[in-house]
Amino acid sequence: MTPQELRLKRQALQDMVFRGSTRFFAFLVLALLAAIILSLIHGAWPSIQAFGIGFITGSDWNPVTEQFGGWNSIRGTLLSSFIALLIGIPVSFGIAIFLTELSPAWLRRPLGIAIELLAGVPSIIFGMWGLFIFAPWFADNVQPWLTEHTAGIPMIGWLFQGPPMGIGMFTAGLILSVMIIPYIASVMRDVFEVVPPMLKESAYGLGCTTWEVVWNVVLPYTRHGVIGGVMLGLGRALGETMAVTFVIGNSHKAIESLFDPGTSIAATLANEFTEATGTLHTASLINLGLLLFLITFVVLVLSKLLLLKLQRGEGAHS
Amino acid sequence: MTFGRKLLVGFGIAAGLFTAYASAADITGAGATFPYPLYAKWAEQYKAKTGVGMNYQSIGSGGGIKQIQAKTVDFGASDKPLKAEELEKAGLVQFPTVMGGVVPVVNIEGVKGGELKLSPTVLADLFLGKIKKWNDPAIAKLNPGVKLPDLGVTIVHRADGSGTTWIFTNYLAKVSADWKTKVGNDASVQWPAGVGGKGNEGVAQYVQRIKGAIGYVEYAYAKQNKMGYTQLQNKTGNFVQPDDTTFKAAAASADWKGTPGFGVVLTDQAGKDSWPITGATFILMQKKQDKPVNGTEVLKFFDWAYKDGDKASADMDYVPMPASVKDVIRGSWKQISDAGNAPIWK
Numbered sequence: 001m002t003p004q005e006l007r008l009k010r011q012a013l014q015d016m017v018f019r020g021s022t023r024f025f026a027f028l029v030l031a032l033l034a035a036i037i038l039s040l041i042h043g044a045w046p047s048i049q050a051f052g053i054g055f056i057t058g059s060d061w062n063p064v065t066e067q068f069g070g071w072n073s074i075r076g077t078l079l080s081s082f083i084a085l086l087i088g089i090p091v092s093f094g095i096a097i098f099l100t101e102l103s104p105a106w107l108r109r110p111l112g113i114a115i116e117l118l119a120g121v122p123s124i125i126f127g128m129w130g131l132f133i134f135a136p137w138f139a140d141n142v143q144p145w146l147t148e149h150t151a152g153i154p155m156i157g158w159l160f161q162g163p164p165m166g167i168g169m170f171t172a173g174l175i176l177s178v179m180i181i182p183y184i185a186s187v188m189r190d191v192f193e194v195v196p197p198m199l200k201e202s203a204y205g206l207g208c209t210t211w212e213v214v215w216n217v218v219l220p221y222t223r224h225g226v227i228g229g230v231m232l233g234l235g236r237a238l239g240e241t242m243a244v245t246f247v248i249g250n251s252h253k254a255i256e257s258l259f260d261p262g263t264s265i266a267a268t269l270a271n272e273f274t275e276a277t278g279t280l281h282t283a284s285l286i287n288l289g290l291l292l293f294l295i296t297f298v299v300l301v302l303s304k305l306l307l308l309k310l311q312r313g314e315g316a317h318s
Numbered sequence: 319m320t321f322g323r324k325l326l327v328g329f330g331i332a333a334g335l336f337t338a339y340a341s342a343a344d345i346t347g348a349g350a351t352f353p354y355p356l357y358a359k360w361a362e363q364y365k366a367k368t369g370v371g372m373n374y375q376s377i378g379s380g381g382g383i384k385q386i387q388a389k390t391v392d393f394g395a396s397d398k399p400l401k402a403e404e405l406e407k408a409g410l411v412q413f414p415t416v417m418g419g420v421v422p423v424v425n426i427e428g429v430k431g432g433e434l435k436l437s438p439t440v441l442a443d444l445f446l447g448k449i450k451k452w453n454d455p456a457i458a459k460l461n462p463g464v465k466l467p468d469l470g471v472t473i474v475h476r477a478d479g480s481g482t483t484w485i486f487t488n489y490l491a492k493v494s495a496d497w498k499t500k501v502g503n504d505a506s507v508q509w510p511a512g513v514g515g516k517g518n519e520g521v522a523q524y525v526q527r528i529k530g531a532i533g534y535v536e537y538a539y540a541k542q543n544k545m546g547y548t549q550l551q552n553k554t555g556n557f558v559q560p561d562d563t564t565f566k567a568a569a570a571s572a573d574w575k576g577t578p579g580f581g582v583v584l585t586d587q588a589g590k591d592s593w594p595i596t597g598a599t600f601i602l603m604q605k606k607q608d609k610p611v612n613g614t615e616v617l618k619f620f621d622w623a624y625k626d627g628d629k630a631s632a633d634m635d636y637v638p639m640p641a642s643v644k645d646v647i648r649g650s651w652k653q654i655s656d657a658g659n660a661p662i663w664k
Contacts, residue, residue: 063479064502131520136527163470165528167513250514252478261513267477271516274378275479275505 037086040290048284055287061252061268063276068284070291072252076169076264077292080244081237083173083258088233089178095181096188097214112189119182127246130175131167135247138174139166143259165249170258176240180233187229191222224307231303238296241266262279265292337592345615348375349382349395350481351517352536353599354492357395359630360623372619377538379481380505386410386602388491394602397481398505399581409605412579413570413647414598414621416636418488418551419537421560421595423545425525426452428465431546435460435557438586438594441550442494445473446501447511450595452530460551466477467530473512474524474533482518485597486534489585493594534595537565538635552594553586564593565637574643580650603654610656617663624648 001009026150041048047055051068058069095115143164150160162168175311195218219226249261250271263271263286276282331557347357354376361372377385379396386394387408394410405412422441440456443449449456453466476483484505491498501507513528515521517530518539525533525545532548540547550558557619558564572582573591584596601620624647629636639647648659651663 060508062508063506064504064508131523139527163472163528165472165513165524167524245477245516246520250516251512252508253511263477263514271478271514272506275380277380277383277505 014034036283037290037293040286040293044283044287044290046279047287050280051284053127055284056271056291059252059254062228063272063281066278066280067317068280068287070265070284070288072254073263073265073268073288074291074295076172076237076248076255076262077266079169079262079296080172080176080264081234083170084176084180084237085230085234087174087177088184088237089230092155092176092181092184092188092229093235095185096192097210097218099185099189100192101210101214101218112186115182115185115189119186120177123179123240123243126175127243128180129164130171130243130247134175135166135171137166138171147259159257159258161257164259165261167247167249167261168259169248169255169262172244172262172264173258175243175247176237179240180237183236184229184233187232188222188226191225191229194217195221223310227303231261231299234299236298239266239292245270265295344371344373345393345612345619346373346375346391346393347382347393347601347616348377348385349602350379350397350599351376352397352418352481352645353395353636355538356383356416356627356631356634356636359634360619360627363627363630364619364622367622368618370615370619378479379484380479383602386604389604389608392603392609392616394408395510395599396602397597397599398484399598399600400579400602401581401582402578405579406579411603411605412581412600413620413650414580414582414600414639414643416631416638417565417584417596417598418636419560419565419568419593419596420482420489420534421537421540421547421549422532422534422550423522423540424523424532425527425529426469427467427529429546431544432549432559433461433464434546434548435551436548437551438489438493442490442497444471445510445512446476446494446496447473472528472531473509474521474528474531475509475512475514476506476521476649477514477516480517481505481597481599482534482536483507485583485585485593488583488597489595492586537561541635550594552590552592553588554590554592558588558591558593560593562632562635562637564591565596566640567591568593568596569598569637569640569643575646580643580647595636605654607654607662609655610662612645613654613656614662617654621648 047068051058055068055070056074057071058066059071060069061072062068099111103111143166146160147164150157199217199221200213203217208216231273244264245267248263248267250263250267251261252263255262269289272281273285276285354374356376357372361374379398382394382396383400385391400410400412422436426434436457437460440449440460443456450471452469452471484503487501487503487507490501491503501510509593513524515524515533517623521533521535521540522543522545525531536547547560549559551557567589568584568587571587571592572584574580574582580600582598584598585598586594603613603616616650624639624644631638652661653664655661
């Protein structure tokens with residue numbers, strides 16, 4: 001065997017080892033995912049057996065009689081995340097547009113860094129800020145005004161009724177929106193920056209306003225990234241625990257307005273896990289965790305499907 | 319310094335911290351949050367005196383019970399006493415360390431702390447959501463001379479499962495048949511009304527923020543935060559203020575010796591001075607010790623705490639056990655033995 005062949009052989013071996021180990025790491029992720037799902041199902045089994053599908057729709061949560069239904073928590077998770085997106089997306093969009101299109105160059109860096117810093121603030125800080133500073137201010141200055149001015153408006157009047165306590169579903173959504181804005185905004189900014197200047201310049205050259213350029217050129221070019229950013233934010237909102245627990249009000253009751261205290265899956269888990277002694281109580285909490293896992297999974301699948309549909313649409317156009 | 323070197327140094331420091339931590343923690347316990355500040359104080363004083371450390375994790379009573387059953391700690395702690403048959407089944411020994419009271423706290427404009435009087439029925443009806451206004455005739459009748467505003471009642475309860483909730487709902491279930499059938503007694507219950515705060519501090523914060531709120535917290539917490547607590551009517555029919563004399567009165571009339579595992583629930587006790595929502599907090603240990611050396615250390619620790627720890631308890635607004643009860647408890651330690659059935663406490 002010549003030295004040449006020997007080297008080739010060694011290289012082939014190296015490649016094989018390298019390929020094997022990377023494959024192992026990749027499959028490790030899958031194995032972990034499967035292990036988590038299996039252990040969740042195993043832990044939730046007593047609850048699944050006792051309540052079946054009724055666990056999702058049931059709204060009783062009574063540790064004394066051991067009757068558990070997760071609907072109030074599930075709705076709380078979905079509703080607070082929806083409010084967060086409703087407020088977070090437009091604001092993030094505005095931030096990203098300003099940073100990439102309108103801001104003077106000297107302001108871009110400090111603003112961009114500030115947003116990234118906001119993304120790094122631990123969630124417990126948001127929770128404490130929300131409970132001790134934001135909620136009292138909100139209760140005294142905003143809620144009475146909202147209640148007064150929306151009363152009687154059909155469709156949305158009922159949303160803002162109830163005693164102004166500063167805590168509740170709406171506050172939770174607001175705090176969540178503050179938490180996810182940095183994520184969505186920084187992803188949007190990054191993808192807006194990769195739009196080829198030539199495309200934008202031609203649109204400006206044709207006499208488009210900034211809004212028209214953004215809406216018709218930048219956004220279509222970057223929609224994959226934008227949707228990805230929104231999904232990242234949504235993922236954080238769905239699973240956020242501490243900040244929500246502080247301000248959502250933690251009440252397992254059906255809410256009649258957005259100012260009513262409610263609960264979310266993550267908040268229920270954080271509150272009750274330590275003191276859940278009964279088998280069924282613990283299993284029902286794990287069952288809620290499993291449902292949260294499924295919700296996140298469904299959201300991910302839906303966003304992938306949306307992206308696929310968009311891609312197919314592109315093909316049809318050209 | 320390269321990144322790798324930095325990482326190595328970081329690990330070195332972390333490892334150093336962990337070994338220091340491990341050697342300090344000689345006996346371990348976990349459980350109830352209510353006595354945590356006191357146990358931490360006792361641990362500090364005990365360590366200064368004997369050099370033996372005690373590491374207590376306040377993970378909640380439910381967690382404490384699970385941990386001692388799994389034998390991951392030397393002792394567990396719970397605010398909720400286990401029943402004789404539960405202790406028997408799990409092979410555990412139980413004894414109380416200190417007592418405390420749970421007090422209703424209110425935020426009503428124009429009503430001073432300790433001024434408002436509530437009867438058991440009114441308290442239960444408030445938490446059931448039946449009484450919706452502070453100027454309700456049922457409250458006004460108990461409080462002639464107190465100006466009660468036309469203000470809505472907002473209930474504040476604990477959101478997390480808690481020994482405090484267990485004691486409070488135990489009392490409500492004793493005094494109100496309605497509460498017993500509709501809600502019941504547990505560490506967390508299905509509240510008919512209100513908002514949930516996380517921990518004593520969460521409840522306190524909500525009560526202080528929401529006008530017309532009523533909640534319940536540990537006495538020490540209400541006192542240290544100067545919250546507006548209420549008087550309560552006890553079993554004898556007297557209205558009493560919450561303080562250590564009324565807590566002691568509740569403990570004095572209890573039958574400690576006759577109750578297995580000292581599992582006395584001090585709510586709604588007879589006696590003209592008894593505060594009706596009083597409770598003790600308990601220690602749980604394995605009856606048969608796998609590590610008798612640790613078991614003996616735990617008993618030495620609590621022996622010291624009964625002897626020299628009362629001052630720390632009183633300073634922190636906990637109520638020490640009566641001296642006669644302490645002796646009975648020490649006597650009960652004889653049932654804890656090593657693998658060879660020899661008692662580890664002499």
